[in-house]
Amino acid sequence: MRTRATQEFGAAGGGRTCCGPGCPALRRVARWNLIEIALGLCAGVALLLSGCASEERVEAYHAPLSSVGARFGALPTAVQNTIRAQTGTAEIRDIDKEQRSIGTVYRISYATKDLYPPLFVAPDGSVINPDMTVAVGATHDETTVEKGGAAGGLHFGDLPVAVANVVEGTAPKEEILSVDKQLWGNRVVYIIGFRNETRHPRLYIESDGTILRDVHR
Secondary structure, X not given: OOOHHHHHHHHHHOOOOOOOOOOHHHHHHHHHXXXXXXXXXXXXXXXXXXXXXXXXXXXXXXXXXXXXXXXXHOOOHHHHHHHHHHHOOOOEEEEEEEEEOOEEEEEEEEOOOOOOOOEEEOOOOOEEOOOOOEEEOOOOXXXXXXXXXXXXXXXXXXXXXXXXXXXXXXXXXXXXXXXXXXXXXXXXXXXXEEOOOOOOOOEEEEOXXXXXXXXXO
């Protein structure tokens, strides 16, 4: 197979051998050889860069898809307000949603942990001690909301298992209108309001599942 360089050599030499340093055919052959080498090197570099870019794109997918900012934005409003009130604009390193003895608790970890120890916050905005006792109770809010939401940012799914079981056993098919959490002395009481209060009055339940009867507040 004849390359471009050999074709140029044959055309320039008219089929004859040319050996001198000033031979036009030799100069053209040398020039075409350099061009072919350069093109080969460019192609190799392009392939190498393409492979590196592919590896970088693959590695990028190993990064977490949710940032700390996105997780903060997904927190209940009451929890966000408590975090701002307690630590201002301190840099948050991580946010974890944990199931503890009192129900759902959000653990907020900070970049400067020596200055800001982990903050534990209940869904209604209460500040929780590491031993799961209430340090600062949430601001009381009895505003009713539609099913799926809750007063003060508390949702049915945030209730302790014992409380949730009592609600489901007492009114399994009733639509829940509001969920509230209050601190009565040293007791945590969950107040469940139903849309049809004539059929199912509000339930007052302690965190261990005990129903409080004859409550007038």
